[in-house]
Amino acid sequence: MMQQFGNYIAGEFRTSVDSNSNINPSDTSDIVGQYARATEQDVEDAIAAAAIAQDQWSQSTPQQRHDILDFVGNEILARKEELGRLLAREEGKTLPEGIGEAARAGQIFKFFAGEALRLTGDHLASVRPGVEVDVTREALGTVGIITPWNFPIAIPAWKIAPALCYGNTVVFKPADLVPGCAWAIAEILSRSGLPTGVFNLVMGRGSVVGEKIVTDRRIDGVTFTGSVATGSQIAAKCAARMAKFQMEMGGKNPLVVLDDADLDIAVDCAVNGAFFSTGQRCTASSRLIVTEGIHDRFVDAVIGKLQGLKVDDALAEGTHIGPVVDERQLTQDLDYINIAKAEGATLAFGGDRLERSKDGFYLQPALFTETENGMRINQEEVFGPVASVVKAKDYEQALYLANDTEFGLSSGICTTSLKYARHYKANAKAGMVMVNLPTAGVDYHVPFGGRKGSSFGSREQGRYAAEFFTTVKTAYTFG
Numbered sequence: 001m002m003q004q005f006g007n008y009i010a011g012e013f014r015t016s017v018d019s020n021s022n023i024n025p026s027d028t029s030d031i032v033g034q035y036a037r038a039t040e041q042d043v044e045d046a047i048a049a050a051a052i053a054q055d056q057w058s059q060s061t062p063q064q065r066h067d068i069l070d071f072v073g074n075e076i077l078a079r080k081e082e083l084g085r086l087l088a089r090e091e092g093k094t095l096p097e098g099i100g101e102a103a104r105a106g107q108i109f110k111f112f113a114g115e116a117l118r119l120t121g122d123h124l125a126s127v128r129p130g131v132e133v134d135v136t137r138e139a140l141g142t143v144g145i146i147t148p149w150n151f152p153i154a155i156p157a158w159k160i161a162p163a164l165c166y167g168n169t170v171v172f173k174p175a176d177l178v179p180g181c182a183w184a185i186a187e188i189l190s191r192s193g194l195p196t197g198v199f200n201l202v203m204g205r206g207s208v209v210g211e212k213i214v215t216d217r218r219i220d221g222v223t224f225t226g227s228v229a230t231g232s233q234i235a236a237k238c239a240a241r242m243a244k245f246q247m248e249m250g251g252k253n254p255l256v257v258l259d260d261a262d263l264d265i266a267v268d269c270a271v272n273g274a275f276f277s278t279g280q281r282c283t284a285s286s287r288l289i290v291t292e293g294i295h296d297r298f299v300d301a302v303i304g305k306l307q308g309l310k311v312d313d314a315l316a317e318g319t320h321i322g323p324v325v326d327e328r329q330l331t332q333d334l335d336y337i338n339i340a341k342a343e344g345a346t347l348a349f350g351g352d353r354l355e356r357s358k359d360g361f362y363l364q365p366a367l368f369t370e371t372e373n374g375m376r377i378n379q380e381e382v383f384g385p386v387a388s389v390v391k392a393k394d395y396e397q398a399l400y401l402a403n404d405t406e407f408g409l410s411s412g413i414c415t416t417s418l419k420y421a422r423h424y425k426a427n428a429k430a431g432m433v434m435v436n437l438p439t440a441g442v443d444y445h446v447p448f449g450g451r452k453g454s455s456f457g458s459r460e461q462g463r464y465a466a467e468f469f470t471t472v473k474t475a476y477t478f479g
């Protein structure tokens with residue numbers, strides 16, 4: 001029997017009657033570990049512990065919070081190779097991508113360690129004589145954190161670190177597919193000096209664990225990243241009981257390539273943005289909107305680059321693209337490839353399931369050309385290594401097409417024209433705009449989030465994270 005990694009509830013690791021085999025998508029015979037699936041009683045106990053710990057933790061000093069977050073950040077950074085390997089093994093990102101993500105998680109904890117010391121308020125004179133006004137931020141309370149599988153360590157970090165930084169207690173449910181990195185964070189937090197109950201990990205299914213977190217009245221706010229379908233259900237449930245919520249969801253991110261673009265930069269942006277991390281990024285450039293003058297050269301160069309990419313075991317030396325995360329996601333990717341063909345798109349490259357020496361979920365990156373923006377392949381999120389090219393007459397039409405989507409997370413342009421770059425930054429209807437950079441790949445100290453169907457609520461990351469994790473108090477004093 002394999003050892004079971006337990007949930008972390010009220011300061012103790014607790015195994016469960018139910019558990020989950022964490023399977024390596026590069027090699028399905030490799031079980032990363034056996035992870036507990038929380039029962040309803042476990043979630044009840046985790047919420048109770050977090051609610052009880054809340055008052056005391058919200059009174060902790062900035063120094064205490066700083067030291068704990070700094071400890072966690074330092075340890076993640078010191079162990080980034082090991083944690084990156086775990087990430088690559090359970091999720092399928094390549095090893096360098098996994099190490100990069102682990103390092104980012106460490107930096108996020110260290111950033112919020114600093115933020116704990118920097119929280120400010122306002123002191124104003126009142127409009128009434130002799131009265132003073134103080135505007136301060138206090139912890140939101142007990143927060144539920146629900147995360148997706150595609151960034152198993154960075155997304156938990158960018159929710160847990162600010163939650164603790166601003167004095168909240170936490171009940172954290174990671175995606176059922178990737179409990180390994182979540183458990184590793186919990187294990188580090190368990191040694192960080194946090195008082196009992198402040199942080200709780202409940203692994204397991206969304207329908208059991210997630211549902212209980214979202215509907216329990218002791219949870220003052222829910223921060224969620226995942227699909228639009230799940231996000232809208234959670235938002236409705238939170239709204240029904242007036243709990244605060246923050247939703248980061250899908251994308252259908254455009255990368256516009258203009259005739260005047262530097263071709264090498266444009267091709268790098270497209271290939272990196274669309275296909276790296278197996279295209280499993282909410283910020284992936286899934287729509288490549290290319291003006292007529294550069295279209296054919298761009299398509300040829302992208303195909304040339306794709307031909308040179310190695311799709312293989314995430315941990316193998318030289319792999320550029322790891323496997324798809326699981327069979328279900330691979331089926332979804334293949335279904336969309338068939339849908340695009342049926343819609344009349346031309347499959348210019350790839351799109352086949354690949355056999356490798358180990359049994360895994362390998363997919364050759366797929367590039368479609370001759371597509372129309374209204375096609376399903378250009379309107380619905382695939383969440384795999386699949387991108388399509390849409391031809392545009394000129395900049396104006398390219399901008400129109402880029403914005404013609406229900407999503408609005410990240411939007412990119414490749415151009416050497418200052419005029420178009422400026423205009424695009426001002427007119428792209430997205431939360432993040434990239435000029436001569438891939439649509440995916442962001443800094444950890446500035447806000448992250450989108451518009452329209454991509455996001456709801458205040459921004460995550462950087463100092464903007466305080467908007468969600470705190471509540472504002474206005475105090476009047478006379479005398």
Ligand code: NDP
Pocket residue numbers: 146147148149150151173174175176177204205206207209210211214225226227228229230231233234248249250251281282381383409454
């Ligand atoms: P899902 O929406 O399926 O799941 C996200 C999380 O919600 C998981 O932990 C899941 O649990 C949980 N969940 C599922 N059902 C419920 C429920 N009824 N109540 C509460 N929680 C529930 O997304 P995926 O994990 O499949 O992630 C892929 C999606 O995430 C893509 O659409 C992608 O675009 C989006 N995403 C968005 C990002 C952004 O910041 N905009 C970043 C990363 C991903 P379980 O694992 O058990 O299903």
